[in-house]
Amino acid sequence: MKTSIKLAVVVCVLCATGCVILVDQTTLDFGSEETTITFTLSVVGSAKWSIVSSESWITVSPSEGETTETVTVTVDRTGLDAGEYMAVLEIVSEYNIFNQSVAVIMTVDDEEGFYEETPFWMMPDLAVTSLELEPERANPGNEVIVSATIGNVANGDAGAAELVFMVGDEEIGRESIDVLKPGE
Numbered sequence: 440m441k442t443s444i445k446l447a448v449v450v451c452v453l454c455a456t457g458c459v460i461l462v463d464q465t466t467l468d469f470g471s472e473e474t475t476i477t478f479t480l481s482v483v484g485s486a487k488w489s490i491v492s493s494e495s496w497i498t499v500s501p502s503e504g505e506t507t508e509t510v511t512v513t514v515d516r517t518g519l520d521a522g523e524y525m526a527v528l529e530i531v532s533e534y535n536i537f538n539q540s541v542a543v544i545m546t547v548d549d550e551e552g553f554y555e556e557t558p559f560w561m562m563p564d565l566a567v568t569s570l571e572l573e574p575e576r577a578n579p580g581n582e583v584i585v586s587a588t589i590g591n592v593a594n595g596d597a598g599a600a601e602l603v604f605m606v607g608d609e610e611i612g613r614e615s616i617d618v619l620k621p622g623e
Contacts, residue, residue, distance in 0.1 A: 460480065460481070460482055460483075460486060460488060460530065460532060460539065461479075461480070461481035461482075461483070462478065462479075462480055462481075462530065462539050462541060463478055463479045463481075464478040464541065465539075465540070465541055465542065466541070466542045466543075466544065467512055467528075467541060467542070467543050467544070468544045469514050469543070469544065469545040469546070470545075470546055471545075471546040471547065471548045473514075474513060474514055474515075474516075475511060475512070475513045475514075476511075476512050477509050477510060477511050477512070478509075478510055478512070478541065479507070479508075479509055479510070480504075480507065480508050480510050480530065481507040482504075482505065482506055482507050485505065486505065486532050486533055486534075487503070487504075487505050487532070487533035488503065488504060488505070488530055488531065488532050488533065489502060489503040489530075489531050490502050490503070490510065490528050490529065490530050490531075491528070491529045491531060492526065492527075492528055492543075493526045493527045493528075493529070494524070494526040494543075496514055496515050496516070496519065496524070496526075496545075497512060497513070497514055497515075497526055497528070497543060498512070498513040498514075498515070499511070499512055499513075499528060500513075512528070512543065514543070514545050516545070516547045519547045520547065521547050521548060521549045522546070522547060523544065523545070523546050524544070524545045524546070524547065525542065525543065525544055525545075526542075526543040526545075527540050527541070527542060527543070528540065528541040528542075528543060562593055562594075562595045563591050563593050563595040563596060563597030563598075563619070563621075564591065564592050564593035564597075565589055565590070565591055565592075565597055565600060565616070565619065566589070566590055566592045567587050567588070567589060568588045568589065568590040568592070569586075569587070569588040570585070570586070570587050570588075571585070571586045571587075572584070572585055572586075573586070585604060585612075587602060587604075587614075589602055589616055589619070590619070590622070590623065591619035591620065591621055591622065591623055592622075593621060594621050595621065596618065596619070596620055596621070597616075597618065597619040597620075598618055599615065599616065599617060599618055600615075600616045601613050601614065601615055601616065602614045602615075602616055
Protein backbone atom coordinates (compact mmCIF):
# COMPACT_ATOMS: atom_id res chain seq x y z
CA MET A 440 0.00 0.00 0.00
CA LYS A 441 1.40 3.36 -1.02
CA THR A 442 1.01 6.23 1.46
CA SER A 443 1.15 9.79 0.18
CA ILE A 444 1.99 12.83 2.24
CA LYS A 445 1.27 16.21 0.70
CA LEU A 446 3.36 19.17 1.77
CA ALA A 447 2.80 22.74 0.73
CA VAL A 448 6.12 24.12 -0.46
CA VAL A 449 6.48 27.73 -1.51
CA VAL A 450 9.26 28.48 -3.95
CA CYS A 451 10.22 32.07 -4.64
CA VAL A 452 11.70 33.21 -7.91
CA LEU A 453 12.96 36.80 -8.01
CA CYS A 454 12.52 38.32 -11.46
CA ALA A 455 14.71 41.02 -12.96
CA THR A 456 11.96 43.61 -12.51
CA GLY A 457 11.80 43.10 -8.75
CA CYS A 458 8.65 40.97 -8.80
CA VAL A 459 8.31 37.58 -7.12
CA ILE A 460 6.69 34.43 -8.53
CA LEU A 461 5.45 31.96 -5.90
CA VAL A 462 4.54 28.33 -6.68
CA ASP A 463 2.75 26.39 -3.93
CA GLN A 464 3.69 22.91 -5.29
CA THR A 465 6.83 21.70 -7.02
CA THR A 466 5.64 18.09 -7.57
CA LEU A 467 2.25 16.92 -8.86
CA ASP A 468 1.73 13.18 -8.28
CA PHE A 469 -1.32 11.91 -10.19
CA GLY A 470 -0.84 8.28 -9.16
CA SER A 471 -2.88 5.87 -11.27
CA GLU A 472 -6.33 7.45 -10.86
CA GLU A 473 -6.17 11.26 -10.66
CA THR A 474 -6.60 13.13 -13.93
CA THR A 475 -6.65 16.76 -12.74
CA ILE A 476 -4.61 18.62 -10.09
CA THR A 477 -4.37 22.37 -9.49
CA PHE A 478 -1.61 24.51 -8.08
CA THR A 479 -1.36 28.23 -7.38
CA LEU A 480 1.10 30.43 -9.23
CA SER A 481 1.26 33.78 -7.41
CA VAL A 482 2.79 36.94 -8.85
CA VAL A 483 3.85 39.81 -6.59
CA GLY A 484 4.79 42.76 -8.75
CA SER A 485 4.57 42.65 -12.53
CA ALA A 486 5.79 39.86 -14.79
CA LYS A 487 4.51 37.92 -17.75
CA TRP A 488 4.90 34.17 -17.42
CA SER A 489 4.20 31.07 -19.46
CA ILE A 490 4.15 27.34 -18.72
CA VAL A 491 5.65 24.84 -21.14
CA SER A 492 5.05 21.08 -20.81
CA SER A 493 7.68 18.52 -21.76
CA GLU A 494 5.07 15.87 -22.74
CA SER A 495 2.02 15.76 -25.01
CA TRP A 496 -0.08 13.82 -22.45
CA ILE A 497 -0.20 16.94 -20.20
CA THR A 498 -2.56 19.88 -20.65
CA VAL A 499 -2.09 23.12 -18.68
CA SER A 500 -4.68 25.88 -18.30
CA PRO A 501 -3.98 28.74 -18.30
CA SER A 502 -0.61 28.32 -19.97
CA GLU A 503 0.35 32.00 -19.68
CA GLY A 504 -0.54 35.10 -17.73
CA GLU A 505 0.59 38.18 -15.81
CA THR A 506 -1.23 37.77 -12.51
CA THR A 507 -1.81 35.19 -9.79
CA GLU A 508 -3.63 32.17 -11.21
CA THR A 509 -4.92 28.77 -10.17
CA VAL A 510 -3.31 26.52 -12.78
CA THR A 511 -5.14 23.32 -13.76
CA VAL A 512 -2.97 20.43 -14.93
CA THR A 513 -4.69 17.49 -16.66
CA VAL A 514 -3.14 14.19 -17.75
CA ASP A 515 -4.41 11.83 -20.47
CA ARG A 516 -3.44 8.15 -20.14
CA THR A 517 -5.10 7.12 -23.43
CA GLY A 518 -2.82 4.94 -25.56
CA LEU A 519 0.04 4.91 -23.06
CA ASP A 520 1.69 1.63 -22.05
CA ALA A 521 1.61 0.53 -18.41
CA GLY A 522 4.33 2.11 -16.26
CA GLU A 523 5.37 5.29 -14.47
CA TYR A 524 5.68 8.51 -16.44
CA MET A 525 7.54 11.68 -15.43
CA ALA A 526 7.49 15.12 -17.00
CA VAL A 527 8.43 18.70 -16.22
CA LEU A 528 6.38 21.89 -16.40
CA GLU A 529 8.70 24.87 -16.97
CA ILE A 530 7.42 28.19 -15.67
CA VAL A 531 9.24 30.80 -17.72
CA SER A 532 9.26 34.50 -16.78
CA GLU A 533 9.25 37.22 -19.41
CA TYR A 534 12.95 37.94 -18.78
CA ASN A 535 13.85 34.23 -18.82
CA ILE A 536 15.68 34.55 -15.48
CA PHE A 537 15.26 32.23 -12.49
CA ASN A 538 12.72 29.97 -14.22
CA GLN A 539 10.80 27.48 -12.06
CA SER A 540 10.07 23.76 -12.69
CA VAL A 541 7.15 21.65 -11.47
CA ALA A 542 7.58 17.85 -11.67
CA VAL A 543 4.64 15.73 -12.89
CA ILE A 544 4.43 12.02 -12.01
CA MET A 545 1.75 9.68 -13.37
CA THR A 546 1.17 5.91 -13.37
CA VAL A 547 -0.65 3.87 -16.01
CA ASP A 548 -1.92 0.52 -14.67
CA ASP A 549 -1.82 -2.77 -16.60
CA GLU A 550 -5.63 -2.91 -16.83
CA GLU A 551 -5.76 0.21 -18.98
CA GLY A 552 -3.38 -1.31 -21.52
CA PHE A 553 -5.52 -4.48 -21.61
CA TYR A 554 -8.67 -2.55 -22.49
CA GLU A 555 -6.87 -0.59 -25.17
CA GLU A 556 -5.58 -3.83 -26.74
CA THR A 557 -8.89 -5.72 -26.42
CA PRO A 558 -11.88 -3.37 -26.52
CA PHE A 559 -15.08 -4.68 -24.94
CA TRP A 560 -16.81 -5.03 -28.31
CA MET A 561 -14.14 -7.60 -29.33
CA MET A 562 -14.55 -9.78 -26.23
CA PRO A 563 -16.15 -13.25 -26.48
CA ASP A 564 -19.45 -14.05 -24.75
CA LEU A 565 -20.39 -17.70 -24.30
CA ALA A 566 -24.09 -18.36 -23.75
CA VAL A 567 -26.37 -21.39 -23.52
CA THR A 568 -28.36 -21.13 -26.77
CA SER A 569 -30.50 -24.24 -26.18
CA LEU A 570 -31.15 -26.64 -23.32
CA GLU A 571 -33.05 -29.94 -23.69
CA LEU A 572 -34.13 -32.52 -21.14
CA GLU A 573 -34.91 -36.15 -22.09
CA PRO A 574 -37.52 -36.97 -20.86
CA GLU A 575 -38.99 -33.52 -20.21
CA ARG A 576 -40.75 -34.79 -17.07
CA ALA A 577 -39.23 -37.44 -14.88
CA ASN A 578 -40.20 -39.10 -11.65
CA PRO A 579 -37.81 -38.97 -8.68
CA GLY A 580 -35.02 -41.49 -9.09
CA ASN A 581 -35.31 -41.66 -12.91
CA GLU A 582 -32.42 -40.72 -15.16
CA VAL A 583 -32.60 -37.44 -17.14
CA ILE A 584 -30.32 -36.63 -20.07
CA VAL A 585 -29.43 -32.93 -20.29
CA SER A 586 -28.20 -31.57 -23.65
CA ALA A 587 -26.92 -28.02 -23.97
CA THR A 588 -25.77 -26.01 -26.97
CA ILE A 589 -23.22 -23.29 -26.27
CA GLY A 590 -22.63 -20.40 -28.67
CA ASN A 591 -20.26 -17.46 -28.87
CA VAL A 592 -22.75 -14.60 -29.19
CA ALA A 593 -20.19 -11.75 -29.29
CA ASN A 594 -17.48 -10.49 -31.68
CA GLY A 595 -14.27 -11.94 -30.18
CA ASP A 596 -12.80 -15.44 -30.34
CA ALA A 597 -13.48 -17.58 -27.24
CA GLY A 598 -10.71 -19.85 -25.98
CA ALA A 599 -11.33 -23.40 -24.78
CA ALA A 600 -13.64 -23.58 -21.75
CA GLU A 601 -15.65 -26.01 -19.65
CA LEU A 602 -19.41 -26.24 -19.29
CA VAL A 603 -20.35 -27.16 -15.72
CA PHE A 604 -23.78 -28.69 -14.97
CA MET A 605 -25.10 -27.86 -11.49
CA VAL A 606 -28.21 -28.78 -9.53
CA GLY A 607 -28.46 -26.33 -6.68
CA ASP A 608 -24.92 -26.08 -5.29
CA GLU A 609 -23.95 -29.59 -6.44
CA GLU A 610 -21.92 -30.20 -9.58
CA ILE A 611 -23.36 -33.08 -11.62
CA GLY A 612 -21.15 -32.98 -14.73
CA ARG A 613 -18.56 -31.20 -16.91
CA GLU A 614 -17.97 -31.02 -20.64
CA SER A 615 -15.09 -29.37 -22.52
CA ILE A 616 -15.85 -26.69 -25.08
CA ASP A 617 -13.45 -26.10 -27.98
CA VAL A 618 -12.39 -22.70 -29.25
CA LEU A 619 -15.42 -20.86 -30.65
CA LYS A 620 -15.29 -18.10 -33.25
CA PRO A 621 -17.99 -15.40 -33.19
CA GLY A 622 -21.36 -16.89 -34.15
CA GLU A 623 -20.25 -20.54 -33.64
